[in-house]
Amino acid sequence: MSEPGRGPQRRAELAAALDRVRARVAAAEQAAGRRAGSVTLVVVTKTFPASDVVLLADLGVREVGESREPEAGEKARACAGLPLRWHQVGQVQTRRAGAVAAWADVVHSVDRPRLVAALSRAVEGRGAPLACLVQVSLDPEAAGDPGRDPGVGPGRGGAPPSAVSALADQVAGAPGLELAGVMGLAPLGEDPSPAFARLQEVAERVLADHPGAGVVSAGMSGDLEAAVAHGATVVRVGSAILGTRPRGD
Numbered sequence: 001m002s003e004p005g006r007g008p009q010r011r012a013e014l015a016a017a018l019d020r021v022r023a024r025v026a027a028a029e030q031a032a033g034r035r036a037g038s039v040t041l042v043v044v045t046k047t048f049p050a051s052d053v054v055l056l057a058d059l060g061v062r063e064v065g066e067s068r069e070p071e072a073g074e075k076a077r078a079c080a081g082l083p084l085r086w087h088q089v090g091q092v093q094t095r096r097a098g099a100v101a102a103w104a105d106v107v108h109s110v111d112r113p114r115l116v117a118a119l120s121r122a123v124e125g126r127g128a129p130l131a132c133l134v135q136v137s138l139d140p141e142a143a144g145d146p147g148r149d150p151g152v153g154p155g156r157g158g159a160p161p162s163a164v165s166a167l168a169d170q171v172a173g174a175p176g177l178e179l180a181g182v183m184g185l186a187p188l189g190e191d192p193s194p195a196f197a198r199l200q201e202v203a204e205r206v207l208a209d210h211p212g213a214g215v216v217s218a219g220m221s222g223d224l225e226a227a228v229a230h231g232a233t234v235v236r237v238g239s240a241i242l243g244t245r246p247r248g249d
């Protein structure tokens, strides 16, 4: 893959990749018997330059995802004025809650009580509420271990399923935060379908308690079809649109 550039060539590359991904989402909706347009595409632009975000916005993208500070905040500021909604899809350190709240419209990765409290404090005084998704750990071992300290260790993050309803209640009751739904990442190197099925069950329980919280954020470049088959309303796609990232992201 060539270096991301600014010119017409990069625009054409992004346009073609975006078309392919939109077609995959449409085919997955149809295969699952779901309404066309029922799945929202968040384009994850982490590690790619603001110039790509500008091109994507021009190609009709309205939802973009980022994951790391200070890159995310700098990019969002560079793109201020574009009609974009900014999603924090990666893990948030508690001490970074203020930095994230400065640019994010949606946080997908709320997975522990301390982070709820920190985000709520951080949005105090800002006009718009911060939409939050409770990240559910889909690691099989998390299912039976409510004592595990989420957000710590080498996993992919997320609260164990048994901790989700209390956390959802906490978000719903926190000033400045709005509970929008749940998010999950399939475990690496496994069939994603059983994991997304577990997420769907948790999502149904959360929705039963909180009728406004129907977002299910699941599925990435490699597994969006499985996620849509299991009720994802939001897919987060990076590399299939922007190209491969350096390893470790």
Ligand SMILES: *Cc1c(COP(=O)(O)O)cnc(C)c1O
Residues within 6 Å of the ligand: 044, 046, 067, 089, 090, 185, 219, 220, 221, 222, 236, 237, 238, 239, 240, 249
């Ligand atoms: C990077 C990232 C994505 C996008 O992953 P791709 O495989 O590049 O599509 C989605 N979700 C989260 C949480 C990410 O960190």
